[in-house]
Amino acid sequence: MPLWIALHLPQLPLEVFRPHWSAETAAVVFEHDRVLAFSAPAHEAGVKPAMRRAGVLLLAGHAVLYERDPQRETQALHDAAMALLQYSPMLAIAEEASLLIDVSASLRLFGGIRRLCHRIRQTVSLLGLSVHLGCAPTAQAAWLLARNGGARALSMRTLARLVDRLPLHLLPAARPHQQWLQGAGCRSLGQLRRLPRPGLQRRCGLPLLKALDCAYGQAPELFDWIAAPPAFHTRIELPDRIEHAEALLFAAQRLLIQMTGWLNARQLAVNRIGLKLEHERGRQAIAPTPLDILLAEASWHEEHLLRLLKERLTQLALTAPVIALSLEASQVEAMAIPSQSLFPEPGGTQEDHRRLIELLVARLGADAVLQAAPQADHRPEAANAWTPVLQTAAPSPLPANLPRPTWLHRQALALPMRDHRPFYGSVLTIVSPPERIEAGWWDAQAIARDYFIAEGRDHAHYWIYRERIGRHAQAHWYLHGLFG
Numbered sequence: 001m002p003l004w005i006a007l008h009l010p011q012l013p014l015e016v017f018r019p020h021w022s023a024e025t026a027a028v029v030f031e032h033d034r035v036l037a038f039s040a041p042a043h044e045a046g047v048k049p050a051m052r053r054a055g056v057l058l059l060a061g062h063a064v065l066y067e068r069d070p071q072r073e074t075q076a077l078h079d080a081a082m083a084l085l086q087y088s089p090m091l092a093i094a095e096e097a098s099l100l101i102d103v104s105a106s107l108r109l110f111g112g113i114r115r116l117c118h119r120i121r122q123t124v125s126l127l128g129l130s131v132h133l134g135c136a137p138t139a140q141a142a143w144l145l146a147r148n149g150g151a152r153a154l155s156m157r158t159l160a161r162l163v164d165r166l167p168l169h170l171l172p173a174a175r176p177h178q179q180w181l182q183g184a185g186c187r188s189l190g191q192l193r194r195l196p197r198p199g200l201q202r203r204c205g206l207p208l209l210k211a212l213d214c215a216y217g218q219a220p221e222l223f224d225w226i227a228a229p230p231a232f233h234t235r236i237e238l239p240d241r242i243e244h245a246e247a248l249l250f251a252a253q254r255l256l257i258q259m260t261g262w263l264n265a266r267q268l269a270v271n272r273i274g275l276k277l278e279h280e281r282g283r284q285a286i287a288p289t290p291l292d293i294l295l296a297e298a299s300w301h302e303e304h305l306l307r308l309l310k311e312r313l314t315q316l317a318l319t320a321p322v323i324a325l326s327l328e329a330s331q332v333e334a335m336a337i338p339s340q341s342l343f344p345e346p347g348g349t350q351e352d353h354r355r356l357i358e359l360l361v362a363r364l365g366a367d368a369v370l371q372a373a374p375q376a377d378h379r380p381e382a383a384n385a386w387t388p389v390l391q392t393a394a395p396s397p398l399p400a401n402l403p404r405p406t407w408l409h410r411q412a413l414a415l416p417m418r419d420h421r422p423f424y425g426s427v428l429t430i431v432s433p434p435e436r437i438e439a440g441w442w443d444a445q446a447i448a449r450d451y452f453i454a455e456g457r458d459h460a461h462y463w464i465y466r467e468r469i470g471r472h473a474q475a476h477w478y479l480h481g482l483f484g
Contacts, residue, residue, distance in 0.1 A: 003113070003154070005101045005120065006134040006142035007084075009077070012097040013037045016072040018128045019239035026063040028056055036068055073097065076129070079234070081226050083123050083257045085265035086302075087116065092139075092223040095172065098146065100139045100223065113154065127254055136162075139223070140215040144170050144189075156217060163215055164190025173211040177204045189215070228265035232329040234258055241321035245313045248277070248322060252309055255327035260302040263329070269298035272331035273305070278324040286320045294366070294390045297354040298333050304358075311363045357389055366390060378439040380408060380480060403432075403453065405463040405481030412478035415464065422464055422477035426457035436468075453483070 009015070013029045014037035021027040026042040028035055035051040045060035056063060081091055081099055087110065090102035103116060110116040117133055124131045134145030135152040136159050144163060145151040147170050153159040166189045168174050168181060174192065180203070186192050192200075193212060201209055213219035234255050242248055252275065263270060273293040279286035293308055360369045370386040415422040422428045432453035440446040448468040455461055463481035 001137050001156075002102065002104045003107065004136055004139045004142040005103050005117065006094070006136075006139065006146040007080075007099040007101070007120070007124065008132045008134070008143070008146040008150075009080070009097045009099075009124075009129055010132060011037055011130050012073050012076060013068050014039065014066075015129050016069060016076045017066050019237070021064055026060045027066065028060075028063050029066045029068055031068040076127075079254075079258055080124060080127055080129060082228070082234075082265075083127060083261040084120065085226070085228060085261035086123075086263075087120060089225070089265050090223075091226050093226065094139075094143055096147070098143055100143065102139075113152070117152075123257060126257055138215060138217045139221050140211065141217075144215060160216060164188060164193070168192060171208075171211055171215070173208040174204075177208070228262050230266075232259050232262045233326065235324060235326040237324050238322060241323055243318060243321045245316040245318050248325065249310055249313055251325055252313070252327070253306055255325060256306055256309060257302060259327060259329055260300060260305070263300040263332070263335070266332075267335045268329075268332040269300045269335045270305070270329045270332050271295055271298045273309075274328040274330040275309070276326045276328075277318070277322045278326065279320040279322060281323075288326075289316075289319065289322075291316065292330070294358075294361070296357045296361075296390055298336070300335060308358055311359060315363070315365075361388075361390060378437050380404075380437075403483075406484040408463075408481040409479065412465070412480045415477040415479055417477070422454065422479075424456065424462060424479055428454035428456055428462060428464065431455045431461070437465075438468075451480070 013031075014027060017027065017029070021039065023039075024041060025039060026045055026047075027039040028042050028047055029037040030053060033053055035047060035049055035056060038047045042056075042060055042063055045063070047056055047060060047063070053065070056065070077093060077097060077099070081093060084099065084101060085091055088101050088103050088106045092100045094100050101120075103113075106116060107113060110119060113135060117135065121131060121133065132146045132150040133152075134142040134147070134150055135154070136142040136145055137153070137156055138159065141153065141159050141163050144166055145153065148166055151162055153162050168187055168189060168191075169178055171189060171192075174181065181187075181192065184195075186195060189212070193216070197209060210219055214221050236251055236255060238248075238251055255275075259270070259273075262268075272295070275291040275293070277289040277291065279288065291312060293305075293312055295308070299305060357369065366388045369389045371389040373385045373387040375383050375385045413424075415424055415428075417423065418427050430452045434450040434452055436448075436450050438446075438448045449465040450468060451463060451465040453461055454464050461483040462479055463483065464477055464479050466475045466477050
């Protein structure tokens with residue numbers, strides 16, 4: 001059986017101005033000089049729907065007044081839809097600031113309808129919007145339940161019972177005929193459904209019957225699904241000049257949630273995220289501050305990406321106040337769903353290890369987290385190279401069948417002699433044949449050494465060498481590496 005979730009955003013005309021008012025502000029939105037929406041402090045002051053501007057100023061002279069902005073509402077609804085694409089690709093924009101989501105195939109993935117509704121509420125709340133959720137086997141019924149404040153009907157029997165109780169004015173097709181229907185004693189959708197259909201069709205038309213049948217699952221429903229764009233780039237204006245990088249996290253999180261929905265809709269994972277911090281414009285214009293986030297492995301998980309973004313913003317020192325943010329998915333690849341093993345690996349999975357590396361890079365910087373990148377050179381100090389862990393340069397193969405120490409000193413340590421043998425904590429005993437290395441003549445850094453593995457009294461093993469010098473000169477020993 002199909003299952004739909006409808007989201008109604010009752011305060012959308014007001015909440016699109018949320019960056020410009022706080023919870024304590026008496027904010028009011030007008031449409032054609034009539035009150036359309038208002039905040040809780042304005043309601044406490046006595047502001048009511050459809051009140052004129054003069055009455056609002058009389059009751060709440062300190063109120064902040066706005067004119068309705070349909071363009072902002074459309075953009076906010078589109079942003080919410082983009083963020084919700086992570087729950088289902090079958091998402092459509094409905095009338096009266098509403099969204100419809102077919103979650104029939106998503107219930108098992110998100111742990112059932114209750115957990116899914118909870119996650120959807122959290123996502124919409126992070127976008128700064130309030131929402132009423134309705135759930136039903138038909139989209140029209142879910143929309144009606146959401147418009148009435150929210151309810152869940154998980155079966156057709158429950159759907160019929162709940163929809164029958166809804167007031168008549170909730171159905172848009174019934175509003176033009178509401179006065180005549182109420183005069184006939186019809187005040188709910190259940191009473192409307194029990195009226196004779198031929199007479200109802202003659203007086204009210206076919207659209208009313210069609211909307212009624214769609215609500216009760218007796219007629220098919222058609223929708224235009226939202227399609228995610230081929231590339232992702234979004235921008236947000238900040239309510240004020242932000243001077244501390246950590247204060248940007250909330251606004252950046254709103255952009256990141258939208259990108260997560262886009263990634264899931266396109267079945268992509270992101271390798272590189274580009275965040276731009278925009279500063280002053282005009283005569284004192286300052287170039288935007290770029291902030292790139294590199295990932296060791298492509299990801300699409302909101303929690304992980306947000307954690308990396310938080311670490312980078314914590315380490316960032318702003319050169320000028322920020323007035324806007326823009327986010328771009330700079331580099332993406334096809335999403336690779338990880339396979340689940342029957343028995344979990346001890347110590348964490350490879351994905352856990354990569355996430356730890358990404359977190360360390362975000363916290364310490366790319367130059368502080370390195371990986372071994374051995375080079376094709378016989379000289380140990382030249383072959384032992386290190387590169388940033390997120391760099392994808394292919395290392396050269398190590399010498400075959402030759403022991404090499406785990407730790408190599410950056411500069412070899414000269415060893416004193418005791419009883420004609422090298423000394424390091426104790427007298428060292430040679431336990432391997434020599435390995436002669438002669439190289440570097442091509443770059444004026446020639447070496448000529450004989451390497452040995454030596455053992456101390458504590459049974460630790462060391463990599464030491466003796467410089468090849470003249471026959472009668474005294475040999476000098478050096479410690480170059482330590483075996484694990």
